[in-house]
Amino acid sequence: MRSEALCRFRPRALPTLGLLVAVVSAAAQSDPLPSWNDGPTKTAIVNFVQETTTPGGANFVPPEARVVTFDQDGTLWVEHPIYTQVMYILDRVPDVIAKKPELRHVEPFKTVMSGDHAAIAKLTLPDLEKIAAVTLAGMTVDQFNAEVKKWLATARHPRWKRPYTDLVYQPMLEAMRYLRANGYKTFIVTGGGQDFVRVYADQVYGVQPDQVVGTAAETKFGYDKHGRPILMKEAKVMLDDNNAGKPEGIHLVIGRQPFAAFGNSTGDRQMLEYTGAGSGRRLMMLVLHDDAQREYAYGPAEGLPDSKVGTFTQQLYDEAKAKGWFVISMKRDWKRIFPFDP
Amino acid sequence: MRSEALCRFRPRALPTLGLLVAVVSAAAQSDPLPSWNDGPTKTAIVNFVQETTTPGGANFVPPEARVVTFDQDGTLWVEHPIYTQVMYILDRVPDVIAKKPELRHVEPFKTVMSGDHAAIAKLTLPDLEKIAAVTLAGMTVDQFNAEVKKWLATARHPRWKRPYTDLVYQPMLEAMRYLRANGYKTFIVTGGGQDFVRVYADQVYGVQPDQVVGTAAETKFGYDKHGRPILMKEAKVMLDDNNAGKPEGIHLVIGRQPFAAFGNSTGDRQMLEYTGAGSGRRLMMLVLHDDAQREYAYGPAEGLPDSKVGTFTQQLYDEAKAKGWFVISMKRDWKRIFPFDP
Numbered sequence: 001m002r003s004e005a006l007c008r009f010r011p012r013a014l015p016t017l018g019l020l021v022a023v024v025s026a027a028a029q030s031d032p033l034p035s036w037n038d039g040p041t042k043t044a045i046v047n048f049v050q051e052t053t054t055p056g057g058a059n060f061v062p063p064e065a066r067v068v069t070f071d072q073d074g075t076l077w078v079e080h081p082i083y084t085q086v087m088y089i090l091d092r093v094p095d096v097i098a099k100k101p102e103l104r105h106v107e108p109f110k111t112v113m114s115g116d117h118a119a120i121a122k123l124t125l126p127d128l129e130k131i132a133a134v135t136l137a138g139m140t141v142d143q144f145n146a147e148v149k150k151w152l153a154t155a156r157h158p159r160w161k162r163p164y165t166d167l168v169y170q171p172m173l174e175a176m177r178y179l180r181a182n183g184y185k186t187f188i189v190t191g192g193g194q195d196f197v198r199v200y201a202d203q204v205y206g207v208q209p210d211q212v213v214g215t216a217a218e219t220k221f222g223y224d225k226h227g228r229p230i231l232m233k234e235a236k237v238m239l240d241d242n243n244a245g246k247p248e249g250i251h252l253v254i255g256r257q258p259f260a261a262f263g264n265s266t267g268d269r270q271m272l273e274y275t276g277a278g279s280g281r282r283l284m285m286l287v288l289h290d291d292a293q294r295e296y297a298y299g300p301a302e303g304l305p306d307s308k309v310g311t312f313t314q315q316l317y318d319e320a321k322a323k324g325w326f327v328i329s330m331k332r333d334w335k336r337i338f339p340f341d342p
Numbered sequence: 343m344r345s346e347a348l349c350r351f352r353p354r355a356l357p358t359l360g361l362l363v364a365v366v367s368a369a370a371q372s373d374p375l376p377s378w379n380d381g382p383t384k385t386a387i388v389n390f391v392q393e394t395t396t397p398g399g400a401n402f403v404p405p406e407a408r409v410v411t412f413d414q415d416g417t418l419w420v421e422h423p424i425y426t427q428v429m430y431i432l433d434r435v436p437d438v439i440a441k442k443p444e445l446r447h448v449e450p451f452k453t454v455m456s457g458d459h460a461a462i463a464k465l466t467l468p469d470l471e472k473i474a475a476v477t478l479a480g481m482t483v484d485q486f487n488a489e490v491k492k493w494l495a496t497a498r499h500p501r502w503k504r505p506y507t508d509l510v511y512q513p514m515l516e517a518m519r520y521l522r523a524n525g526y527k528t529f530i531v532t533g534g535g536q537d538f539v540r541v542y543a544d545q546v547y548g549v550q551p552d553q554v555v556g557t558a559a560e561t562k563f564g565y566d567k568h569g570r571p572i573l574m575k576e577a578k579v580m581l582d583d584n585n586a587g588k589p590e591g592i593h594l595v596i597g598r599q600p601f602a603a604f605g606n607s608t609g610d611r612q613m614l615e616y617t618g619a620g621s622g623r624r625l626m627m628l629v630l631h632d633d634a635q636r637e638y639a640y641g642p643a644e645g646l647p648d649s650k651v652g653t654f655t656q657q658l659y660d661e662a663k664a665k666g667w668f669v670i671s672m673k674r675d676w677k678r679i680f681p682f683d684p
Contacts, residue, residue, distance in 0.1 A: 064544065064550055067552075141593060185552070194594075194597070195597075198597050202406065208406055208597075208598075209596065209597025209598050210409075210527070210552070210553075210595065210596045210597055210598065211552075212597065216594055218590070219590050219593050219594070220586070220590070221586035221587075221589045221590055221612055221616065222586075228619055229589070229612070229615045229616050229618075229619040230619075231589060231590070231593055231616075238580065238581075238594070239580075239594075244562070244563035244564075245563075247563045247571070247573060248560070248561050248562070248563055248573070251483060251561050251573055252536075252558055252561070252580070252581075252595075253552065253594075253595050254551065254552045255536075255537075255540050255550075255551025255552055255554065256550075256551050256552065270563055270571070273571045274563065274571050274573075276571075277570055277571040277572075
C-alpha cells in the first residue's frame with residue numbers, strides 16, 4: 001500500500017483516528033490548560049508532561065506505565081457543604097423507611113426523618129456509615145445504577161441550584177484531558193463509593209468504569225426468581241479507599257505506581273506519598289480551597305477555618321512543602337472554577 | 343493543515359499510530375486467526391467481532407463497552423500437571439523453611455520438603471492454601487515481583503522443558519490480538535494470584551496490570567525503616583476469583599459486563615453466565631482439553647478422564663450446549679497449540 005493510500009485508508013476499528021490526530025495537533029499549537037493562570041503550578045504540570053513523554057529524555061515514561069490518579073471530592077468537584085454521596089444517601093432514607101418502617105424510630109434514621117438540618121449536619125461518620133449500609137445495599141448493581149442516575153437528574157446543589165455533576169472544576173478537566181492526550185491513563189481514586197462514581201464518571205470526566213477506584217462493598221453473584229444471573233450489593237465494605245486504603249486500592253485495581261497524583265485532603269496523603277516514592281520524575285499536587293467567593297475556603301492551612309470534609313491540615317501543608325508537592329491555590333491558580341458561568 | 347501534511351504529521355503522543363494503522367490494515371486483508379481451523383468455532387469469533395463492531399448494525403457495541411474476559415489456567419496456557427503458580431509456591435518452600443526452620447516438621451511443609459512426588463501430588467487445596475499463605479505473604483509487592491521474575495526465568499515445565507511462559511496457546515493469543523485490534527479491552531480473569539499473573543501478563547499476553555483480575559490478598563501500606571512508603575503483601579485473601587468470585591471480581595475491577603468470555607472449567611461457569619446475561623450479542627467459549635498428543639486430555643465431558651485441575655464436568659458441558667456456548671476442541675479447532683514448534 002502506498003503511503004498516500006495508507007493515509008486515506010480509514011480502518012473501521014478506529015473511527016476516531018482522524019479526530020485524535022486533529023485534537024493532538026491542535027493541543028500542540030494552543031494552550032492545553034486555558035483555565036489555569038500562568039505560574040509555577042501550571043508550569044509544573046506542563047513540564048511534567050513534556051519531560052515524561054519526550055522519547056530519549058532522562059525522565060521518559062513508556063506509554064503503558066503512564067498512570068495518574070485523581071481524588072474526586074474537593075479535587076475534581078465541589079465537596080461542600082457535604083459530600084454529594086452523603087446527600088444521596090440522606091435523600092434515599094424516606095424510600096428505605098417506606099420499605100422498613102421499623103427504622104423510623106431508630107437513630108440515626110429518626111434524625112434524618114425529622115428534617116432538622118442542624119441535627120442532620122451533626123451526624124457522625126459512624127451514623128452516616130449506618131445509613132449508607134442500609135441505603136446502598138440490598139439491591140442489584142443495575143437497580144443501584146438506575147437509582148443514582150434518577151437522583152442525579154433531579155438533585156440540585158443548595159448554593160448553585162445546579163446538578164451536582166455540573167460542579168466540576170474546569171481546570172482539572174483540562175488537566176485530565178491534557179494528560180490523556182499525552183498517553184496517560186487517568187484514574188479516579190476516591191473515598192466515595194466506587195459504584196456511585198462510576199455512574200457518571202464517563203459522562204462527566206471521560207473516565208471509564210475500570211478506571212474508577214473507590215470505596216467498595218462486596219457484591220454477591222446469584223440468580224433472580226427467573227434464574228437469571230444478578231449481582232447484589234452487600235452491606236460489607238471490602239475496600240475503604242481512604243488514607244492507606246488509597247495506595248492499597250491503587251495496587252488492587254491498577255497494579256502500577258502512579259507517576260502523578262492529585263488530591264486535596266489528609267485522606268490523599270498516602271496516595272501522594274506512594275506516588276512520590278517511585279523513581280524518576282513524579283508530580284504530586286493538592287488543591288487548596290482558599291476561594292470563598294467563587295467556591296469555598298476551608299482547612300487550617302494558611303489560617304483558614306477547619307472543615308468536616310476534605311481536611312487540609314497544617315501538617316499536610318508542611319509535608320507538601322517539605323516534599324516538593326505543589327499546592328494549587330484555587331484563588332490564584334485558577335482563572336475559572338466551573339465549566340459554566342456562575 | 344492540508345490532508346497530505348496531516349498524514350505526515352506524527353504526533354508525539356501517539357507513537358504507535360502508524361503501527362496501529364498498518365496492523366489493522368493487514369488484519370483486514372489476511373486471516374486474523376491463522377492457527378484456528380475453519381469451522382463453527384472460528385466462524386463464531388469472526389462473526390461476533392464483525393457484528394459488534396459494525397457501526398449502525400443491530401448488535402453494534404460502542405468502543406468503551408468492548409470488554410472481553412479470559413480465564414488463564416487451561417484457557418490461555420497449560421495447567422497440567424498442576425497450576426504453574428502451585429509449582430512456584432512449592433519451589434518457594436525451601437527458602438521459607440530456611441527463614442522459619444520450625445516449619446520443617448509441620449505439615450504440609452514436611453511433605454513438600456520430603457521430595458516425595460506422589461505425596462506432594464496428593465496435597466489438598468487447604469494444604470496448598472496454607473503453603474501459599476506463608477510463601478506469598480510477608481514481603482513487599484516489589485520483593486514479590488522480583489522473586490516471581492527470578493523463578494520464571496529458570497523454572498521449566500516437566501514435559502516440554504521450557505519456561506512456563508512459553509506454554510501459551512497460540513490460537514488464544516491470536517484471538518486476544520484480533521479482539522484488541524477491533525477495540526476490545528482484553529482482561530484476564532484468573533483464579534490464580536493477581537500479582538503473580540501481572541508479573542508476566544504484559545510480556546506474554548500484551549495485557550497491562552490494570553487488566554488482570556485475579557485472586558488477591560490484602561496489601562498493607564506502611565513505611566520501611568528509612569521511612570519510605572511500602573506495600574506489604576498480607577496473608578488474608580480479599581478476593582477469591584473463582585466461581586461466583588469471577589463475576590464479583592469483574593464488577594470490582596472492570597465495572598462492566600463483558601461481551602465475550604473464554605474459560606475452560608467449572609470455575610468459569612459463573613463468568614460465562616454473567617456474560618451471557620447481558621443484552622445484545624454475546625460470545626461464550628470453553629476450551630476442551632481433548633488432545634493428549636499435542637497437549638492433554640482431561641475432564642469427564644466426552645468421556646475423558648476427570649482431573650484435579652480445570653474440571654470440565656458433564657454438567658458444564660450440558661449447560662454449554664443448552665445455552666449456546668461454544669466448546670473449543672483443541673484437537674479439531676486448533677491448527678497449532680503453541681507459538682513454538684514442539
